[in-house]
Amino acid sequence: MQFDILDHGFLRLVDFMGDDVAIVQAARVSFGQGSKGEKMDRKLIDYLIANRHETPFEQAIFKYHVKCPIFVARQWFRHRWSSFNEISARYTEMTDEFYLPETFRTQKSRNYRYNDLPDEVNERLRGKVESFYREMYQLYESLIAEGVAKEQARIVLPMGLYTQFYWTINARSLMNFLSLRLEIHAQKEIRLYAQAIEKIFREKLPWTYDAFEKYFLAKITVDEKN
Numbered sequence: 001m002q003f004d005i006l007d008h009g010f011l012r013l014v015d016f017m018g019d020d021v022a023i024v025q026a027a028r029v030s031f032g033q034g035s036k037g038e039k040m041d042r043k044l045i046d047y048l049i050a051n052r053h054e055t056p057f058e059q060a061i062f063k064y065h066v067k068c069p070i071f072v073a074r075q076w077f078r079h080r081w082s083s084f085n086e087i088s089a090r091y092t093e094m095t096d097e098f099y100l101p102e103t104f105r106t107q108k109s110r111n112y113r114y115n116d117l118p119d120e121v122n123e124r125l126r127g128k129v130e131s132f133y134r135e136m137y138q139l140y141e142s143l144i145a146e147g148v149a150k151e152q153a154r155i156v157l158p159m160g161l162y163t164q165f166y167w168t169i170n171a172r173s174l175m176n177f178l179s180l181r182l183e184i185h186a187q188k189e190i191r192l193y194a195q196a197i198e199k200i201f202r203e204k205l206p207w208t209y210d211a212f213e214k215y216f217l218a219k220i221t222v223d224e225k226n
């Protein structure tokens with residue numbers, strides 16, 4: 001399962017372990033019991049989430065391959081209850097892929113609503129940023145051509161550069177990630193990735209997703225537009 005996100009990014013499910021029944025089995029092991037059929041199992045999942053008995057959700061694990069701009073990765077890496085392995089700009093020459101927003105938005109208002117800048121301003125700024133990216137990348141390449149180590153040459157690369165990482169996270173921590181990063185206060189760019197993760201989550205753990213929607217998502221403000 002892969003989603004193309006932003007202008008050069010993607011999110012791809014590499015591996016997945018577990019299902020809703022595995023979560024139920026883990027919860028019922030306390031009583032030496034397993035699945036009791038969909039109706040009872042769904043009820044148990046609902047109960048577990050409603051009452052914050054969340055450890056059984058650690059039994060389901062997702063592994064993703066993500067390509068996103070560095071500023072998005074910086075926000076993402078704050079989620080410590082998960083594992084990351086990122087491409088090394090010390091050893092790898094970074095490719096010239098930079099995030100160029102379709103539209104620039106104004107500074108947010110108090111209620112986290114943003115407005116797009118007028119078309120003519122937007123186009124002018126896009127052009128400026130694009131040539132800045134081109135210049136910076138030329139400088140990066142020229143430093144490497146002069147013999148500078150990649151680990152130093154990278155200092156001229158901006159936060160809009162794309163990076164890649166593998167990310168492994170259990171369903172409990174993923175629900176925490178989604179409840180924070182689908183929310184309107186999270187930046188639009190990371191929200192787009194969170195929306196793709198949400199779709200995968202719903203497909204892989206539909207019973208858990210229903211309870212998550214009921215107890216977590218219902219409490220947060222989600223905004224599709226911004």
Ligand SMILES: Cc1cc2nc3c(=O)[nH]c(=O)nc-3n(C[C@H](O)[C@H](O)[C@H](O)COP(=O)(O)OP(=O)(O)OC[C@H]3O[C@@H](n4cnc5c(N)ncnc54)[C@H](O)[C@@H]3O)c2cc1C
Nearest residue numbers: 075078079080081082173176177180181183184185186187
């Ligand atoms: C809209 C938004 C704005 C943000 N702005 C900023 C900002 O300006 N500056 C900034 O630095 N960060 C910012 N953050 C990051 C935020 O503070 C969290 O670091 C990030 O959302 C990860 O959340 P988390 O700690 O719950 O996740 P994880 O690190 O995955 O932790 C999961 C859970 O484990 C527990 N836990 C993890 N580590 C500890 C610990 N050391 N001690 C006790 N319990 C722990 C907590 O219960 C935590 O909820 C922002 C996040 C959002 C969503």
